[in-house]
Amino acid sequence: MKFPFLGFGVGLRTKHYPFILKQWPRMDWFEVISENYMVDGGRPLHILEKIRERYPVVMHGVSLSIGSADPINREYLRKLKTLADRVNPAWISDHLCWTSVGGRNLHDLLPLPYTEEVIRHVVKRIKEVQDFLGRPFVLENVSSYMSFTDSVMTEWEFLKTIVIEADCKILLDINNIYVSSVNHSFDPEEYLGAIPQDRVVQFHLAGHSHKGKYLLDTHDHPIIPKVWDLYEKALKRFGPISTLIEWDDHIPTFPKLQEAVKKAKIIYEKNAEAPLEAHYGA
Amino acid sequence: MKKTQKLLWKLITAPEGVEKALKVYRKKSLPILGDDRLSNTERLDIYANMYFFRIRDALKEDFPAVLKIIGEDRFHNLITDYLLKYPPTHWSLRYAGQHLPLFLRHHSTLKRWPYLADLARMEWDLMEAFDAPDASVLTAETLSSLKPDQWSELSLSIVPSSTLVSFQWKIDDIFENALKGEKIKAARSNTALLFWRRDLKVYYRSLENLEEKLLRCLKKKTSLGEVCEIVSKEVGEEKSAPLVNQCLKMWVQEGLLKTP
Numbered sequence: 001m002k003f004p005f006l007g008f009g010v011g012l013r014t015k016h017y018p019f020i021l022k023q024w025p026r027m028d029w030f031e032v033i034s035e036n037y038m039v040d041g042g043r044p045l046h047i048l049e050k051i052r053e054r055y056p057v058v059m060h061g062v063s064l065s066i067g068s069a070d071p072i073n074r075e076y077l078r079k080l081k082t083l084a085d086r087v088n089p090a091w092i093s094d095h096l097c098w099t100s101v102g103g104r105n106l107h108d109l110l111p112l113p114y115t116e117e118v119i120r121h122v123v124k125r126i127k128e129v130q131d132f133l134g135r136p137f138v139l140e141n142v143s144s145y146m147s148f149t150d151s152v153m154t155e156w157e158f159l160k161t162i163v164i165e166a167d168c169k170i171l172l173d174i175n176n177i178y179v180s181s182v183n184h185s186f187d188p189e190e191y192l193g194a195i196p197q198d199r200v201v202q203f204h205l206a207g208h209s210h211k212g213k214y215l216l217d218t219h220d221h222p223i224i225p226k227v228w229d230l231y232e233k234a235l236k237r238f239g240p241i242s243t244l245i246e247w248d249d250h251i252p253t254f255p256k257l258q259e260a261v262k263k264a265k266i267i268y269e270k271n272a273e274a275p276l277e278a279h280y281g282a
Numbered sequence: 283m284k285k286t287q288k289l290l291w292k293l294i295t296a297p298e299g300v301e302k303a304l305k306v307y308r309k310k311s312l313p314i315l316g317d318d319r320l321s322n323t324e325r326l327d328i329y330a331n332m333y334f335f336r337i338r339d340a341l342k343e344d345f346p347a348v349l350k351i352i353g354e355d356r357f358h359n360l361i362t363d364y365l366l367k368y369p370p371t372h373w374s375l376r377y378a379g380q381h382l383p384l385f386l387r388h389h390s391t392l393k394r395w396p397y398l399a400d401l402a403r404m405e406w407d408l409m410e411a412f413d414a415p416d417a418s419v420l421t422a423e424t425l426s427s428l429k430p431d432q433w434s435e436l437s438l439s440i441v442p443s444s445t446l447v448s449f450q451w452k453i454d455d456i457f458e459n460a461l462k463g464e465k466i467k468a469a470r471s472n473t474a475l476l477f478w479r480r481d482l483k484v485y486y487r488s489l490e491n492l493e494e495k496l497l498r499c500l501k502k503k504t505s506l507g508e509v510c511e512i513v514s515k516e517v518g519e520e521k522s523a524p525l526v527n528q529c530l531k532m533w534v535q536e537g538l539l540k541t542p
Contacts, residue, residue: 035373035374035375035376038374039376039413040413040414040415040416040442041413041414041415041416041443042412042413042414042416042443042479042482043412043413043482044413045413045416046482063373063374065373068287069283069284069287069288070284073373076373098287099373100373101284101287101288101290101291102287102288102291103371104291104295104369104370104371105369105370105371105372105373106291106294106295106329106333106370107333107336107337107370107375107378108329108332108333108336110290110329113283113286113313117283118283121283145320145325145328145329146314146315146322146325146326146328146329147314147315148286148313148314148315149313149314149315150286150313185317213319213320213324214319214320214328216328
């Protein structure tokens with residue numbers, strides 16, 4: 001499967017439905033939260049289909065729980081596949097984390113111990129997911145606030161080994177790297193430098209909140225200059241990668257989001273060897 | 283791994299916080315690293331706070347009338363109690379509040395607001411109609427194109443987004459007053475409400491006994507002949523035909539009937 005360069009997109013949020021459906025604004029692509037559309041019918045699916053007619057769409061999940069000790073939820077997978085068959089997204093992603101155990105859901109993205117045992121567990125499950133969906137899977141690094149006493153490697157070694165062994169791709173969240181680097185005192189550039197270039201197919205950019213002793217990944221603020229700087233470094237390393245601006249709380253107007261997209265494009269063009277247009281559809 | 287995840291789940295969902303929960307579960311250590319900046323329990327507490335606030339905020343959106351009536355503080359306490367009894371089991375946050383109407387039937391807030399369980403049930407039914415399966419609806423044109431001999435065999439059924447629910451209170455009035463921020467005039471009165479979605483919008487209205495009976499039949503496929511028989515038994519043969527006509531016309535206008 002090819003992972004085309006989609007350009008610069010934003011997360012599709014209900015607040016922007018009226019604006020998008022009225023203005024059909026210039027936007028390269030949209031990312032949707034898969035679970036919001038894994039429903040039987042009604043407005044969410046209707047809107048998504050309208051948007052899909054005009055824009056490329058990527059499905060981004062939050063509940064696969066790929067690192068859970070529970071068996072993979074087959075009902076969830078079936079619904080995910082049904083949606084994918086309906087929407088035909090450019091690709092499907094979810095997080096390298098666990099969200100549920102014992103049949104109970106925390107609705108949060110919890111980190112995993114970085115061990116060989118967990119690598120084997122996650123790799124096996126990603127292969128199962130890819131077989132079921134019939135398409136490659138894209139894995140995102142999460143922001144984290146805790147790490148485990150059992151861990152025997154860094155987060156980037158853990159991520160790298162998993163994607164190579166499971167033969168899947170990476171959605172590299174630049175803000176998550178930054179947030180975790182502050183929370184766990186590591187060098188974010190070392191993280192970037194360790195990720196294999198041929199595995200990254202998408203970047204996420206978002207804002208976070210400063211909580212005094214730590215950073216919280218809230219997606220409710222503008223992207224800070226240090227994250228923009230890290231994005232620029234990521235562009236230099238990984239080249240033309242589809243980029244998405246995420247905003248989930250205190251969501252600004254759509255034109256404000258477009259400004260953030262424009263900024264990402266400017267940084268991109270500054271660092272690209274060829275004009276932006278040359279990358280589209282590449 | 284399962285043991286670690288289960289322990290973390292217990293500590294994260296404990297309303298008293300991680301430090302106290304560790305004592306409750308008699309755990310001396312955590313498989314989590316701490317440092318000068320944040321201890322390991324403080325780090326886990328970040329997840330514990332997010333767990334509660336994320337679900338509470340989602341439920342505020344799902345149950346706006348309940349929230350308006352009892353206020354922020356009591357809603358906060360209600361959800362704390364609720365999550366202890368019903369932690370989320372569904373992968374979608376959309377279902378986090380599925381047991382709240384039932385839970386409210388036995389919660390202390392019911393003493394002051396005895397209609398609260400009914401109100402939560404109404405708000406849940408509105409959500410259910412919102413994303414229920416789509417269906418193509420029977421139109422006036424289809425009906426008018428039927429030949430006379432096709433009428434009695436006409437198969438009728440109600441759209442899948444529809445639900446019929448019996449309440450002990452005049453709950454539609456309470457719901458509307460709450461959302462407008464008006465004083466609640468709570469009236470105990472058996473009320474049957476119909477919820478359904480037409481195109482993309484959710485509707486509700488109250489039902490009289492006979493219409494409720496008919497629509498309950500239409501939840502399964504029923505022929506127009508059977509509908510006429512029920513009406514005839516209730517109001518007599520003479521009055522039945524105009525009444526059935528009137529109902530059919532109204533249901534078609536409201537987009538309540540599925541294409542056979």
